[in-house]
Amino acid sequence: MLIHGQYAAGSATTFTTEVGEQTRRVTVRDESSVLGILAAWHSHREEAAPGDLLVVTTGVDDGELGCDLRGHAVQRRTLTVEKAEIVTQRFGATGLDVRMYREDWLLQALVDAEPAGRGWPRTAGFLTRDAALRALAVERLGLDHPDVSAHAAAEAAVDADVLLAWSRTPAGPAVSRNSPTPNAVN
Numbered sequence: 001m002l003i004h005g006q007y008a009a010g011s012a013t014t015f016t017t018e019v020g021e022q023t024r025r026v027t028v029r030d031e032s033s034v035l036g037i038l039a040a041w042h043s044h045r046e047e048a049a050p051g052d053l054l055v056v057t058t059g060v061d062d063g064e065l066g067c068d069l070r071g072h073a074v075q076r077r078t079l080t081v082e083k084a085e086i087v088t089q090r091f092g093a094t095g096l097d098v099r100m101y102r103e104d105w106l107l108q109a110l111v112d113a114e115p116a117g118r119g120w121p122r123t124a125g126f127l128t129r130d131a132a133l134r135a136l137a138v139e140r141l142g143l144d145h146p147d148v149s150a151h152a153a154a155e156a157a158v159d160a161d162v163l164l165a166w167s168r169t170p171a172g173p174a175v176s177r178n179s180p181t182p183n184a185v186n
Contacts, residue, residue: 001056022051028056034064087107
């Protein structure tokens with residue numbers, strides 16, 4: 001399977017999953033060149049057991065890949081994963097606010113900022129843009145940090161009062177300290 005994208009560094013590269021009624025071993029390789037993809041394919045063919053799956057994440061366009069390699073891929077092409085679909089699944093929503101489809105920066109930020117271990121809060125039904133922005137702000141600013149009042153985290157209404165209270169906690173300056181400074185000279 002060829003997928004447009006980049007596999008998260010540090011994520012498991014080998015795992016098992018259920019496909020139909022069978023447990024299959026999956027190997028994921030992140031390759032940035034045609035030669036890397038070919039090497040991954042040849043390695044998989046030589047070393048993998050029957051039924052094992054290879055997933056290659058890449059930025060290489062289909063036009064650069066030969067028909068012979070694409071011929072072995074699912075749907076004979078590189079698949080694109082829609083960020084809107086990922087966000088919908090991660091929040092457990094049934095749909096997204098239509099404005100979010102036009103805001104790739106928001107979808108990407110939600111994918112990047114998903115809380116490790118606990119994930120995004122589950123949404124019963126439709127995920128609104130406002131709820132998504134609130135969840136993103138709460139996570140990025142650390143408003144659910146233990147030093148932030150429970151009221152501020154529970155309300156998740158990011159207004160001037162909440163931001164002022166947040167700036168007075170150890171969480172506020174820590175976020176500012178850990179953020180890269182725009183146009184910083186190294």
